[in-house]
Amino acid sequence: MQQQQIFDALWHQYLKVTPSAQAIHQLLGHGHEIINDHIALRTLNLPGMGEAVLGQHFIDAGFKQADAYHFESKKLRAHYYLHPDPKVPKVFISELCVDLLSEQTQALLAKLLQNFDVKCLSEPSVLWSGRAWEISFTDYQALLNESEYAAWFAAWGYRANHFTVNVNQLPNFDSLEQVNTALKAAGYQLNVGGGEIKGSPEVLLEQSATLADEARISFSDAEHEIPSCFYEFARRYPNDSGKLYQGFVAASADQIFSSTNAR
Template structure:
């Protein structure tokens, strides 16, 4: 498995199951060169056998290294980002819910879900885009959503890319993230307004925006429901004092990007 092949498989799962509209966004922004994917994001729980370290393993095996740690206190999340020595390969942002900080009701549901995961399956690269590895009712989903949108999303969708990200630095027709937003809004897309349409600033060396998540049909044990799936992000990076583009993430901005999957 090469990095390019892995990201292709993640993209196929993302566009078919989680964010079908991403293909349309891709066509709207596509220029002469293939679009550069700045990063993908994955979500998980901090319980074995599905911890962040487990999800990171296939990327580490392909030459990725840990590059940054992030804390989201209000959402009870921690995250790391990983990057490759090849700057053309996407960064990988993996977050996990600190289950022990949640209510006993949420803990009980999540522990019951995770207890059904086959540890051996999590050792394969396919687990990264395997979808939901446990049965779930819509009632359980709603219970989780009352406390944590993140827990509900992960319980319903399982494993796959929560989002891909267009590198605005590469685009010729647009210089600013806001220009991308305006173009997509004119094409009928809804942009995440939480914390402002553009999160971050040139001073923070990173600006980001995103579409609101697609509504996708999910099969639950007690019926089918339309719920938020994946979204598409846009990022512009600015040069540091050494002239190289900033490669990290801004926690305050990422916090608002998470809300792209809110109902």
Template sequence: MNKDLLLSKLWEQYKKITPSAKKIHALLEQSGEKIENDHIAIRTYNDERVNIAVLEKPFVKAGYVAKGEYFFESKKLYAKHYEHVTDATAPRIFISELELEKCSEDLQKSVTVLLDTCDQSVFEKEDLVLSGAVWSSNSYDTYLSLLEESEYAAWMYVYGFRANHFTINVNVLTNFKNLEELNAYLKENNWKMNGSGGEIKGTPEQLLEQSSTLADLCMINFNEEAKEIPSCYYEFALRYPMENGELYQGFIAASADKIFESTDVKLQSIN
């Protein structure tokens, strides 16, 4: 699958459960903005059948190379980011995985059973990253059990393999001088922002500032009953030039740690 088709399919899948993304697009385009994507984030477990080494394959095949790695100790996550070799305008890809060996035995067992009960051939598919929840389990009790220990694990259980968020490149916007102005504009139009660690994560000195909306709520038909839970969110990134004049291309782990919380159920209840 070529790069453009892969990215297009990820976007189509993402916006089906993130209607706010389409609305924010329309809002900004109405004010004359042209939207460019800074990066796409994807989640997974570090089981060898579905880990980063597996999910990176279609991106590597489409011309991406690994550029940086990141550790999130409190959330038990490891991540890598990728950039396209020849297309500087292509969005970066950020893939994270839950380090199962650092989780409780109960959570490890839940994920192993989840993957064991799948048709194992599904993990060989080139488009696994577009496959959503490939397991048959759809229990609200299981979701709550995972949620108690790891919001990340619970989100993966429900939504599976897909883009967790897309990110608007704030550098190319013309009507907003900084992230504060963009955030204020979004709040004026009734969007709720992720305030964990402050609305803006990162600083100009760190060469990257980020903010994000709180995740949309999506009605999920669990076996027990239908429940509304957080799905995906929209992020905004402003990059600053390094000493050589080129824009910083990587990520700040401390900032990304708080961005992850855009899907957190607790933040939804606070707002």
């Protein structure tokens, strides 16, 4: 499957639970095209479900696996995937190290996924397949007690948890500070963990993000509104060779994950 087909399908799915993204396009774009810097996907490091399984679909579409990242406090590992065409968005895929969670949480995840056929992950369409298992709100809350990431993935399944505006390509903004000011003036709440702007020109990347939209979701025992997906904003700076830095900053990404936290 071609990379543009994948991104289009992920974007369509993303908008269904993140309506703010379309409004933010209008706010920042003023009729101009918004360029996407990267997307992010989540999974678990269970057999047949790991980050490399999802990443293979992007390798098949011409990407190469790039740097690895570790987030010890959140028990996460990640890689990003880079396409040789710099105009193609990057892909950041993380996985939760289930083996580092408590026995109770491991057992709960095993129960949820006991009838999930991992063979479906061999098809690119799994990337936007959503949740393929039943979960109760009680179990969702139990997962929240240990891992926001586990709870989010158990509730939402496979989808892009964020898209990212390429601030370098915005025609009417000269800085990430200006973007944030426009967002706040329009009433959007930003993720302020680690500062409103994560990173700096010194590390060649600045990032900010909205807090996730709230979307209604059906659990097996009730319907509830919970955090869905968010929008990120990234400004990149040139490295010593004069080319824009294409990687990520672990300390900043660690804070960005919290944009989907329950509140």
